Amino acid sequence: MTRGTATTPEGGAAAEDLFVDLPAGPRLAYRVHGPADGEPLLLVAGLGLDLTSWPAPLVDGFTDRGFRVVRFDNRDAGRSSRIAAPPPGRTRQLLARPRPDAYDLADMAADALGLLDALGIDRAHVVGMSMGGMIGQTLAARHPDRVATLTSIFSTTGDRRVGRPAWSTVARLVKPAAATVEESVTRHLELMAHIGGPGFPPDEAWERAWATAVWERTGGGRSGAPVARQIDAIRASGDRTAELRRITAPTLVVHGDRDLMVHPSGGRATAAAIRGARHVEIAGMGHHLAPGVLGRLVELTTELARTHGARPVPAPSTGEPV
Template sequence: MTEQLTTVGRGISLTYEQFGDAGGDPIVLVAGLGQQLHSWPTAFCEQLAARGYRVIRFDNRDAGRSTQMPFRPASLASIMRRRWPAEQYDLSDLATDTVGLLDSLGYDQAHLVGVSMGGMIAQTVAALHPHRVRTLTSIMSTTGARRTGRPALSTWRLMAARPPKTRQEAVDRTVRMFRHIGSHGFAFDEAWVREQAGLAWDREPSPAGTARQLAAIFRSGDRTAQLRTITAPTLVIHGDRDRMVHPTGGAATARAITDARLESIAGMGHDLPKDAWPTLLDLIDNHARPAGRPPATRSTDAATSS
């Protein structure tokens, strides 16, 4: 397992890693707002790959070691007033990046699993590029509808805090945030959170990308009508203790997508606690393994990544 960089079109390059047998059924894990590829824990990816999948995790644009956009981001106050630079992208652009990654890796189709903003991106891929998505799993995500799936006021206050200026400040802030939005029904692993926050700072310390991603969510608005066009078999997973994306977001997502199934995990907040992995892995695996469906095909003319 090593990080690789590949171009996905329109001047965007994405950093990614792969786990498991190269011939396994591909599952692409899409990270959330401001999160880097390692927000999908390595051991989680390895356990999913051990079930026979080729697991791909990657940095979205404006995260980690993928392309950082050159324009100055809007402030949180401006985003809330729906004011942002003319260059601001939206979720459809992030979805196109994800499809470009599939093209680069040579996959005609893949299972998509997205968490939070990653769920929104995966939903958008399934709506705009239905032939590329075998199954969709949307975790702790929402539709963009007003008053649905919104963060708690206490969460907004934490998000509005002054950006960290040092590695230590970034680590401490991340611990405060995940103590607040994390899974209060499961053990909190502060050492792991600190380790991951430090790694994120080392890979890309600027908060500008997170602000641009947040603006992309707001610019995309209410996507309920778009979600109604999704035809991929869909599983929606949400914790009942989520202070970042209220559980109403998961319920609205399941209502919007025809025949979607909603699974609520008691005690789970806006993270992936280790004690919940067995449940999450079983749900993802059982959803991605419908009886009688053949393995996804891998194109022989995939572009060479550099």
């Protein structure tokens, strides 16, 4: 493991990136927060997003409750390895036909498992958003002994009849990569305006700072070949409903009722497939971790962990109650 630094909009401070070279796969960038003896909580980011996409107030909410939070860049995102394989062409993307050599969600779940192994973590609470929820679901289904609880946020099952993005969203996702930081920031703000729910608007100043910092941290935006390969991974995994029925970890499924990236039917189908899952659909929430929903997400996930964790999760040690 090696170390590096990167600047993010989290309080204006320089945050430290760590790196691990997985025996059978890519190099992953990650960060660890909170007490060394806290219950491990793994955050798995969504499509094209890096680890900084988890807002600092949400990370702080978990660490204040005593969790040891691990967040990382998926393969083909952030500062983790880019995969040396051709991306799907525009026609394949529009027709939802993955390349035969595409990696899949099982490969990405294996990356997450490799990170837990490298950190000596036997069992973790897993929280994933969007594609990260799919990775978390796959990890929980295939390695039940490693997942204490699962929180799946605005995600879906892979069944093409549910969770489909709006065509207006698809058109935004298949655009060529932004050529400049200004173009990347503009596109990000436009996408947030499109997929953010009307009940929980994004903080434009934070989003602008985040998009700028991501460009500086990674040398590019959240589009192009890496994102196309991640989309291919989702499609190559197919309908995972039968696999989801194997999940035994206590599960929370959270979705917004105004989601244009993953239709709310995806969350309903996920909860229906996982025995005993709790389904919470938040009115006015879109496909975005807006400031107005962070406290509730921390509260819901902490409640799940308190009930099913290895030891009690303490109340917040600092700050205002969530």
